[in-house]
Amino acid sequence: MTGGASARTSFARRVSTMLYSRPRTRLGLLLSAPLAWLVLIYVASLAALLVTALWTVDDYTGAIKMEWTFDNIVHVVTGSLYQTVTLRTVGVALLVTVVDLIIALPIAFFMAKVASSRIQRLMVIAVLMPLWASYLVKAYAWRSVLSHDGILAWLLRPLGLDTPGYSLTGVVLTMGYIWLPYVILPLYAGLERVPNSLLEAASDLGAKSFTTFRTVVLPMLTPAIIAGSIFSFSLTLGDYITVNIVGGASQMLGNLVYTNVGTANNLPMAAAIALIPIVIMFGYIAAVRKTGALENL
Amino acid sequence: MKFMSALKVSVVATAVALTLSACGTAATPTASSDVPTKLGANEKTLSLLGWPGYAEDGSNDPKVDWVTPFEEETGCQVTFKPYGTSDEALSLFKTGDYDAIAASGDATLRLIAGGQVAPLNTDLIPNYANVYSFLKNREWNTVDGKTYGVPHGYGANLLMYNTKVVKPAPTSWDVVFDKASAYKGKVTAYDSPIYIADAALYLMVHKPELGIKNPYSLDETQLAAAVDLLKAQRQNIGEYWSDYLKSISAFESGDTVVGTTWQVIRNSMSAKATVEAILPSEGATGWSDSWMISSTAKSPNCAYAWLNYIDSPKANAAATEYFGEAPVTQAACDFMASKDTCASYHAGDEAYAAKIWYWTTPITKCLDGRKDVQCTDYARWTEAWQEIKG
Incomplete structure (x- = not known):
């Protein structure tokens, strides 16, 4: 039991040491979740909106036709x-x-x-x-x-x-x-x-x-x-x-x-x-x- | 830098995934033209799409349940998805997740043309034989002699008015068109492009020189006349309605005194409301809904069983009485909880039914048989409707 606990402690410590010496990784880990949220959910959907505006719809069947048009x-x-x-x-x-x-x-x-x-x-x-x-x-x-x-x-x-x-x-x-x-x-x-x-x-x-x-x-x-x-x-x-x-x-x-x-x-x-x-x-x-x-x- | 490149990779991957999934939905299912000649064993599940209240399993109201007996009888476990407008129905049905759909006439032709529904062998639906004959082989359920849908129920868009305010009692739609200015700000109309047909129906009777033979088959001149009529009506409209609860509250408070309605709205009004709903002399538009089976159905046998079940007297009585429309067989009238229901919806009254122009999809090919002109299609109507509302 004690052995496992100390192994965990030392692992956590190693991670913490590693992060301390690599400020870029630290920043990346800190920002990746909110950035992914912002980029994927917000920017990507805005881009999808812009792209969709350039398509048309088949008048009768209502299917979206992916042909570029302004x-x-x-x-x-x-x-x-x-x-x-x-x-x-x-x-x-x-x-x-x-x-x-x-x-x-x-x-x-x-x-x-x-x-x-x-x-x-x-x-x-x-x-x-x-x-x-x-x-x-x-x-x-x-x-x-x-x-x-x-x-x-x-x-x-x-x-x-x-x-x-x-x-x-x-x-x-x-x-x-x-x-x-x-x-x-x-x-x-x-x-x-x-x-x-x-x-x-x-x-x-x-x-x-x-x-x-x-x-x-x-x-x-x-x-x-x-x-x-x-x-x-x-x-x-x-x-x-x-x-x-x-x-x-x-x-x-x-x-x-x-x-x-x-x-x-x-x-x-x-x-x-x-x-x-x-x-x-x-x-x-x-x-x-x-x-x-x-x-x- | 490593972080940035990882980010780039994930963005590109997402974009690719989005594009792929978009391409997936763009493929249209191919129509299967061969009609089944006999049915196999029932599958385990059945996925349905329909207007709210078309397949109740008791989860909204324990007393309202005609799905459970079907499940017990056939072993098909039903999932039901309700939709709000015909157009929402089309986009939902395109996902291919549904075995059968209850669609109104303004959607059925588009489903058939898109190859999303399969032709039916009505011999495999024994209860179809008892359906009122004036509902069979109509332009919204039959194309090129092939039947694509079995009727669920039908009703008319009626004229409702406040008996205290609107005097003398109207007999014509002119109270919402030419004479609407008397009730300026208190007139209502149904908020959908298909309402253009109501104006066309009025013009068909009052402006015969326009030559309108079918309110769903309008050339550019005829559509322009209907649009002008509706633009004039717009000046007198208090509000448009598509949510029937909003319409009830507006009539009860007196904010609306005259306009189109459904029988179910009249029936839902409180007893002290001084309103009357009539079928005016010009006739009216209406709906006749059909159950159709997907051309890519995963459970076609269960779907056939459902189509047969919904036209059985007991189930049809329960479903149409709950929604507030006429049933499709005379036998259903015996199973209604209220004996007046069939009379109030004029079930089976062929003269009454003949006055109803059922919703159907306007297409460029004129439905009234004219070959020399192109008619206006639903997309054009949608555009016109937005113009009218301004």
Whole structure:
């Protein structure tokens, strides 16, 4: 027994000695699992997506024909349907991002700078709480809220207004609600890093609250705002379930992908459409990189 | 460096593996044209693909079970995979994992053309003899005189309306087309390219100058007219439906007051819902589903046994009553749990059935017999449907 144990110890020791003297092997072993995950699952599937977009489907039998063609991509870039839907999707994603930032900024500011640490903890829990419920539950809850005999209509009718019903407005409201925690949290973390002394110094030097916010807080907060906007913008860009549930008859890019995979059984076309949000996100991140905001992240 | 080259090797290996597996699926099975003349001993397993609720073994509801008696009777152990749309069914069936499939008419012709299903010898399916004759030898189950499928059940896409809101009571589809603006934002339609046929059916009656003879056989001009009608309808649509539970909730809450529906949706509505479902004067589109056997079936004998079993009165009654559609034999009506079922689905009513244009796949060869023009196919319809929704 002791002999076996010592043999094991010495084996472990030998391995450890070997790894100590070979830093490259050590690094390789450490990184191989996550890298394999990233390369095989993520990069390979993205590459497969690109390749699939270059194939076509036999119209009748629905079998994929592996002949190289740019038809799908040309079709997606030039087709008026895809242009309209892309513009609509980007518009909705921008609106959701703006709505979320407007709601999240004061909440995050209150949490980071005003609230006592007890309230702060409670608010973090409150912000995270909606994430415990399933996405579908929240979307269907909004379906009943937006219904024409729902709570929103009941609240608004005395004011002479009406519920937006199942429409793009409904989609913006629902998505704004669902992605809100993802925007509040980075803003909160960003504001926590702004030292109180800077705010006091600004006020000592005579700056009013808005000037302080504009000249001190906002520049320091930009990376957090960008991080939050990437979440709300990219998550909205790819969504199709919320649109299905509260969007009425409207469709977004995700719905076109879904129809092409499901109803139309046209995987190459779906892949070509799926490239649109990827290109938009690459463009957005490249633009953000130019501003230098990513380095402060 | 060693690490990097190992990485390269693994990436290349994966790429090769991906390509190989992709090539594997690209090969289409060859159609076997010879029909079996007699059956052998049953195999041990049977793998089925069908609409949800087409082969219940009691795992969803212990009281709903017509698969277990079949298993006991034949010794064929059944596995069942449900699908959501005809197109999903096609891609699943292409894997070759299934012995038999229950397919609607918008999928069957594509299965036959792709050589994925085999012609049947109906003499080996004794219960087929009792099937309503108006369901046999139709364009969605028979090609070149060869029968590829035995009927499972059929039903019509009806017009449902809220009796409190939609007045006077409609008798025509015009409430969802030409007169739809009266209910702007509260009209619904089925979310599938096949719904174009509903518009074509309406035009067939109201715009005879277009010369539509079959709503599934449209040339470019006729399709354009149907698309225009649906684009005008789009302005009044509250939401499209493909999930029947969503349709029920929209009608119950009053967010939708008029639109297409299925009998099963009407039957599932709560008692206080003020809705009515009718077959309008123009007739309606509908479905007639068939069980077909894979041309590469691993258990063809069990599959034949299943096709015979599903047309037996008791099993057919259980299956169609559960789904909410008409059974395919008169004898099945005696086995229904509710005596009203056959009447409410108009089972065997040939005049009613003649008003139904059953879903079938639009193809470039015109189904109405025209030789001088090319008709629009399903791919074209799918594209048009996305345009309509905008």
